Amino acid sequence: MTDSTVPASPTLRSIPASLRVTALQTWYFPAALSVFLVAVAQFNFLVFHTLAELFAIIVCFILFALAWYTHRFSRDHFLLYLACGMFWIGALDLAHTLSYKGMGLLPVNEANTATQIWLVTRYLQALLLLTAPLMASRNTDKMMLFLVFGLIAALTMLWVASGHFPDAFVESQGLTALKIWSEYVIMAILAGALTLIWKRRAAVAADALPFLLVAIVFAIGTELAFTLYIDVYGFSNLVGHILKLFSFWAIFQAVAVASLIRPYQALDASNRAKDDFLASMSHDLRTPLNSILGFSDMMRSQMFGPLGHAKYEDYIGNIHASGTHLLGLVNDILDLSKLESGQYELNRQDLNPRALAEEVVRSFAPAIAAKDMDVNVACDAEVRQLSADERAMVQLLNNLVSNAVKFTPDNGKISIAWSKRSDGAAILQVSDTGPGIPASQLKRLGKPYVQIDPYVAQKGGTGLGLFIARRIAELHGAKLRINSKPGVGTTVTVIFPPQV
Structure with a gap:
């Protein structure tokens, strides 16, 4: 003692x-x-x-x-x-x-x-x-x-x-x-x-x-x-x-x-104190980041004339990229806080699955073009609409497509496909031809803050994207599954329950 x-x-x-x-x-x-x-x-x-x-x-x-x-x-x-x-x-x-x-x-x-x-x-x-x-x-x-x-x-x-x-x-x-x-x-x-x-x-x-x-x-x-x-x-x-x-x-x-x-x-x-803090910090963090992104974008496009030196254009590009990355991290952390505290409320409405996917793909157009990737969006005729929260579904698709774009090498292929099962369940599949994930690591994938290997870690991010996508799917009553094979690629499947 x-x-x-x-x-x-x-x-x-x-x-x-x-x-x-x-x-x-x-x-x-x-x-x-x-x-x-x-x-x-x-x-x-x-x-x-x-x-x-x-x-x-x-x-x-x-x-x-x-x-x-x-x-x-x-x-x-x-x-x-x-x-x-x-x-x-x-x-x-x-x-x-x-x-x-x-x-x-x-x-x-x-x-x-x-x-x-x-x-x-x-x-x-x-x-x-x-x-x-x-x-x-x-x-x-x-x-x-x-x-x-x-x-x-x-x-x-x-x-x-x-x-x-x-x-x-x-x-x-x-x-x-x-x-x-x-x-x-x-x-x-x-x-x-x-x-x-x-x-x-x-x-x-x-x-x-x-x-x-x-x-x-x-x-x-x-x-x-x-x-x-x-x-x-x-x-x-x-x-x-x-x-x-x-x-x-x-x-x-x-x-x-x-x-x-x-x-x-x-x-x-x-x-509660953490939630209150994050809510108050949301504005304080996003406002200066949006200003950085806005002004750096104006300077990058040389809206009011040339910057005077080619190096400045590189610096401004780095500032804009870093600000975009930081804003993404802040948004992920704030979204995670809402999901964990039960404050992430859904506002369901009838959505067009194909239009949602195409909208998200358009937002990644510069990154897709830079890597010369082939991205295909497909939607079965039976999947005409989906009752879901539009903001949440955009975020879910954004997180899945972002991972696919991030980890697929140059000249790779990405597929976003909607289909319907015989029982009426809507199926979303996002597939890529990236490096794939070993079976031993799949159980850890999708846990918050987990980056499963050095290759993933060096790509940046907090490891929250898949976790947030999974929680959003669960809020909709859906199940998220991950299938992957090293050297072949990864497919993330989201199965939404049958809807009347």
Whole structure:
């Protein structure tokens, strides 16, 4: 175990009011469950006890899973320590439930064994809560922590099973003095845990803290109720289990808020901030780039006379090409942000597939002419129209044709073809005679920011084109597939669902 500094836990004011400890909605479920269990107890106390304990056991296992699997993100050592211990508390409570008088599942038919297991379990739970604040600043290996708690639980069970543990309940007499005084000692330990957690609250997630304090208060009430019964099926036993239910629910809420709700809300807030930033930067980035492109184009065309030196024409061409490239990157990143945040809305209308393809091809005319490529656009007569968003479809086609033009060598061939399947699905295929892609790399193709080999990387770009095309296709309910063979070329197929 090594000491590490634990940052003060942030208070996230955006936690919904319905999830705070003072909100009535927070307690609706345990209250409703308690009413149901009390009703069950009127008919069969053993069923009541089993269901009440199973609730606490399930909560222990769930909160362990939450804290265990989210620790790499939350880095909350306090909750991890608590959850590792609570897993074994749940295991011991399961042993208590199975050995309860009348269950008949274990070779035990008296109340003493279950009461003994209950007593050692509550001692361990109280000590766990007391030591958790002390361990919050220690970055402990979680597997070692889990195994240490497991060893402690196993040793206590062996102590009870060996018959050397003092009696806690005597039939017809009720609780022994050891059991009653132990409950008071447990309450004192819990009170100490309450005080220590409050003093070291900076190490506890701010939203989890109130739930933990309330959980301990309920636990103290639970132990008090368990000092009063004579019959294990008695009223104070019932009250104690109801209070335990509320205590475990509060612990569950603490872990759920700290491990799930708060991190996800922080992520959501971060995403919103990113979207707002990109939206505000969209204008700030595009405006100067458009000015650069506009003025450099005017200078390149020598609208107001010659520049005076041939080298200037080369420089202006480089400026214009670089500005065009940068504007394309900015547009890709902004489009990706909209797609990822769910803000990319479609405005469907009836489009002419051939006209769309020809329009996109015309925009690449200079690059096509420079490489002396043969580009063919074909459209079956059955594909007369397509219900889609025009802007999105232009972008999809633009990204696919751009890749084809970029990677097809001089004198190569590109084909854009629309066809219709027998089931009415419209098929778009963009094929090229470029270098092709090895089968081992195809799975990586189409992932954001992925450039699959040095040849692709040196062509420039962010690796977003195919990813954006795929997401646009998915928004239309279409599927995008890539087939490629090194030395032959690549075909990207987009299959649109049948349309009425």
